[in-house]
Amino acid sequence: MSEFQTIGLVGRTESESTVVSLKRLMSFLEGEGYTVVLEEGTAASVMEHRVRVSKKEKLGELCDLVIVVGGDGSLLGAARALARFSVPLLGINRGRLGFLTDITPDQVEQKVGEVLSGKYMAESRFLLDMSLTRNGKPIGEGSALNDVVLHPGELIRMIEFDLYIDGQFVYTQRSDGLIISTPTGSTAYALSGGGPIMHPKLDAIVLVPLNPHTLSSRPIVVEGSSEIKIVVSDHSISNPHVTCDGHDQIITKSGDVVRVHKKPHRLTLVHPIEHSFYEACRSKLGWGSSNL
Structure with missing residues (x-):
């Protein structure tokens, strides 16, 4: 059984692409038998759902994991609100740079599924x-x-x-x-x-x-x-x-x-198992790679 059973979802509500990813993620999680809790601002953008709705701060008490769908700004906001609860955060990138939200939208089922099965790495940030x-x-x-x-x-x-x-x-x-x-x-x-x-x-x-x-x-x-x-x-x-x-x-x-x-209070960021800080620097900051 996964250590994560109740999953909170937070999204950048003004983005139509984020709503698409949220609905896809909700369908996947519910299909796999997980309990889903939507942050109240996010829930207002996701129509016709039947999951529990909660204030952002309350997610820290209710959830084993919170998944943030959006850009780094969305994850920063969730981090400020939830750090004191020690609930880990996982990011799906629907922004521009995505240094902290490192799962791409087309990898949602695969990468989130791997994390929920225990194949992930965790980082502590202050x-x-x-x-x-x-x-x-x-x-x-x-x-x-x-x-x-x-x-x-x-x-x-x-x-x-x-x-x-x-x-x-x-x-x-x-x-x-x-x-x-x-x-x-x-x-x-x-x-x-x-x-x-x-x-x-x-x-x-x-x-x-x-x-x-x-x-x-x-x-x-x-x-x-x-x-x-x-x-x-x-x-x-x-x-x-x-x-x-x-x-x-x-x-x-x-x-x-x-x-x-x-x-x-420290924040725990969850990444797919193959996550690399240096690879993120190469891809996000445009570092050149060696031909040797």
């Missing part, structure tokens, strides 16, 4: 927790599987902030912002900003400055257990925004303190 305080009082918080980003918002203006790592002052920087990324996020926005690619198994965080006003400012890789503190400078000519995986946007003010550290 998330980041972000909190913002103003005059010592909490203003907002969020979590991210990819990155926490300090940026100018809609106005393209240079911002100024002080950076501390584990209580030690690092620098005062004037730039377009700062990306604080996990290894998972190192192949996303941090990569576009000039950061290094980090293997998912690394226990490290990378800080990537965005267009710093000095040629000597470079990405810094620190221990995954580090606490990062950003203090928004009184000299900043704009009010920087803070986002977590591009969501949970908070507008800061001068003197605000942003703290980022590793989330205590």
Whole structure:
């Protein structure tokens, strides 16, 4: 008997192709005797079904496995909501890049069937927790599987902030912002900003400055257990925004303190047995292959 008996489904509801894959996946799972639970937003797009419907957070309590149909953004959203429940996630790619959602739509029955029969590999990934305080009082918080980003918002203006790592002052920087990324996020926005690619198994965080006003400012890789503190400078000519995986946007003010550290709960990503991080880099990032 499979260790996964109750399967939650989450999909990118605005995509017609996602709905097609969801229906195909539901038919396969029900035909194989599995219990299917649809996330409530997803269920609204999948007409004429008879399966249980649940809030996204509740899937973590009900399910042994959650399958996300969509792009990396869909999986990031599911990860933020479900990490504290320790329910593993499996991704079917209906987006563009698909670094985290690695099963193609035409492989649904084959690859999902293999996973459910025990032929899979599991990876543990950590998330980041972000909190913002103003005059010592909490203003907002969020979590991210990819990155926490300090940026100018809609106005393209240079911002100024002080950076501390584990209580030690690092620098005062004037730039377009700062990306604080996990290894998972190192192949996303941090990569576009000039950061290094980090293997998912690394226990490290990378800080990537965005267009710093000095040629000597470079990405810094620190221990995954580090606490990062950003203090928004009184000299900043704009009010920087803070986002977590591009969501949970908070507008800061001068003197605000942003703290980022590793989330205590880890996420388990499930992949087909032949999954390779380096193959994903080759195919998704267009790396050249050797002819030797």
